[in-house]
Amino acid sequence: MTEEKFITDSETVLKFIQYYCDHQHHNEEKKEETIRLVYDGRDLKRSVEYNLCTECKQTLFYSYIKLQTCPYEEKPKCRKCPKPCYGKYEWKKLAKIMKYSGMRLGLLKIRTMFKRNKKESA
Numbered sequence: 001m002t003e004e005k006f007i008t009d010s011e012t013v014l015k016f017i018q019y020y021c022d023h024q025h026h027n028e029e030k031k032e033e034t035i036r037l038v039y040d041g042r043d044l045k046r047s048v049e050y051n052l053c054t055e056c057k058q059t060l061f062y063s064y065i066k067l068q069t070c071p072y073e074e075k076p077k078c079r080k081c082p083k084p085c086y087g088k089y090e091w092k093k094l095a096k097i098m099k100y101s102g103m104r105l106g107l108l109k110i111r112t113m114f115k116r117n118k119k120e121s122a
């Protein structure tokens with residue numbers, strides 16, 4: 001996977017999980033934290049912030065590790081992947097989150113958000 005794709009995918013998955021957690025887990029105890037993005041063993045000097053409950057944090061870390069270890073140069077859509085790496089349980093959980101947040105956030109909005117982020121960091 002290219003570095004840029006890795007950053008975009010990491011941020012996308014986080015946005016989706018964050019949105020889901022904000023709306024579905026209001027009453028859980030949450031903690032504001034950041035993950036530092038590491039790609040190919042290299043610190044990208046870039047971090048993402050999140051404020052998630054314990055369960056969603058585990059989902060995020062799981063997805064993040066899977067992204068880091070994705071063997072494909074150009075990551076296929078997980079649904080179409082010839083070698084799916086997610087466990088059944090985690091996959092179901094993430095699929096539910098993606099469906100929930102995806103419908104509400106809309107892809108267009110996410111793309112605009114990323115364009116803005118890129119300009120800021122340039």
Ligand SMILES: [Zn+2]
Pocket residue numbers: 020021022025028052053054055056057
């Ligand atoms: Zn949550």
